[in-house]
Amino acid sequence: AxxxxxxxxxxxxxxxxxxxxxxxxxxxxxxxxxxxxxxxxxxxxxxxxxxxxxxxxxxxxxxxxxxxxxxxxxxxxxxxxxxxxxxxxxxxxxxxxxxxxxxxxxxxxxxADRVAVVYSGRVVEQAGVSELFADPRHPYTRGLIASIPNLEESRERLFSIDGSPPALGRLPGGCAFYPRCIYAAARCRTEDPPLHDVGGRFSACHFATTLPPFHSAVLAAASLDSGDVAP
Known part of the structure; x- marks a missing residue:
């Protein structure tokens, strides 16, 4: 009926x-x-x-x-x-x-054929599914992928992104992901990065083209070692 x-x-x-x-x-x-x-x-x-x-x-x-x-x-x-x-x-x-x-x-x-990653109500990265998982160009995407359990790697702790997503009615100035980002710099606090073309894909990160090579285990270790957002 x-x-x-x-x-x-x-x-x-x-x-x-x-x-x-x-x-x-x-x-x-x-x-x-x-x-x-x-x-x-x-x-x-x-x-x-x-x-x-x-x-x-x-x-x-x-x-x-x-x-x-x-x-x-x-x-x-x-x-x-x-x-x-x-x-x-x-x-x-x-x-x-x-x-x-x-x-x-x-x-x-x-x-999926193509992926749009959303954080705090906006698209922060968009790419073909293969290239996104192989080499994510936004720190939030990197954190998501790094948090997937991998049976081939031995970790004492599973990776997690520190902090919590901001309330949409009280978004921080600058990049919304700044307070949780292990790659953050001073400009991220005040400048909200636009979603821009990065070689045929899109990322809303000031450092999309200069992020270090991605490996989920390396990212997890870096986060666990530092424990703090970069200055």
């Missing part, structure tokens, strides 16, 4: 036609036995099936762009992979543009 409602709100179809479209959409998102499942209640679906039903509602009216905000939250790894496979399949079959909003860098690495 919820899926059919999304259809009837935007298309001139009968209730019967809308329900037939709901069955078609459940089939599209790989719900088994959609003719029977279409008459069930949400509590009769698993978490992954409910997520697929929501995706079916989102694509019910043939959008050009699908915005998926944390589509794998609270799902186990197996179901997460299934949901991402459904989204990929819909992209290919319907010609959808897909924007993923997520904190899961594994999802980003495995499914």
């Amino acid at each position: 919820q899926i059919a409602e999304a259809v009837r709100l935007h298309q001139r179809v009968t209730r019967k036609q809308a329900m037939a479209r709901a069955v078609e959409l459940l089939h599209l998102v790989a719900i088994p036995q959609p003719e029977r499942r279409v008459n069930q209640y949400p509590h009769e679906f698993s978490g992954g099936m409910r997520q697929r039903a929501v995706i079916a509602m989102a694509v019910a009216n043939d959008p050009d762009l699908l915005i998926a905000d944390e589509p794998t939250t609270a799902l186990d790894v197996t179901v997460q992979a299934q949901i991402l496979a459904v989204l990929r399949s819909l992209q290919e079959r319907l010609g959808l543009g897909l924007v993923l909003i997520t904190h899961d860098l594994g999802v980003v690495a495995g499914h």
Whole structure:
């Protein structure tokens, strides 16, 4: 009924036609036995099936762009992979543009083509997924990637970015990331860097072109050793 409602709100179809479209959409998102499942209640679906039903509602009216905000939250790894496979399949079959909003860098690495990293309400870095993970050009991006556990490296402590994000109503002067940045300099306190082109990619850092070569373990060690923001 919820899926059919999304259809009837935007298309001139009968209730019967809308329900037939709901069955078609459940089939599209790989719900088994959609003719029977279409008459069930949400509590009769698993978490992954409910997520697929929501995706079916989102694509019910043939959008050009699908915005998926944390589509794998609270799902186990197996179901997460299934949901991402459904989204990929819909992209290919319907010609959808897909924007993923997520904190899961594994999802980003495995499914995105291009990445925009957001801090305090603004994009601070934008690049192709491969180049961003290989050589991030913003200190916040470096901190995010360095915090990913690596089974090939032995660390006594996992890396974390010191401090907390600022309240959007009380952003500091200059660069919003300045109070937490291990590369910060005096100008960062007063000058807010624009998002500028750095060889075909974009970074909002004064030192985007001069940051030292990136290696997550090196960055983690430097932060743990210093413990303070640079002067």
